[in-house]
Amino acid sequence: MANHKSALKRIRRNEAARVRNKYQHKTMRNALRKLRAEEDKKSAETMLPTVISMLDKLAKRNIIHANKASNLKSKLTKQVAAL
Template sequence: MANHKSALKRIRSNEAKRLRNKYQHKTTRNAIKKLREMDNKKEAEALFPSVVSMLDKLAKKNVIHANKASNLKSSLAKHVAAL
């Protein structure tokens, strides 16, 4: 068990950040899945910028690796273009 005030605070803040990261990561994964299942090009083009934004934010906060975000954006762009 932590003995210092700062260590207790760090435990609390780490848990809050972990839950926030988990929520944002899951939300992004669901948005990617939704985009991949779309058949309508117009709807996919409308959703694509928001998914890219989500991926950029996750990469910026180091929830996912920057290269993984880049690879996902590339594959999603190809998917939308192919519709």
């Protein structure tokens, strides 16, 4: 355990960021699950832009990989179009 003031601050900041990232990632996964389970095309089309926005934000902040976000967006768009 570090004793420097800056190191202690960094430990606190890292924990706060970890919790925030975990929350955002879990929220995105729940939104994905909800969108995949959707049967109604109209409601799926209204949900799609918000889920894509979530994916883009997570990719921008390096919470998920950019290619993973692209793959998920592609698959979701295909699924909604096929409804």
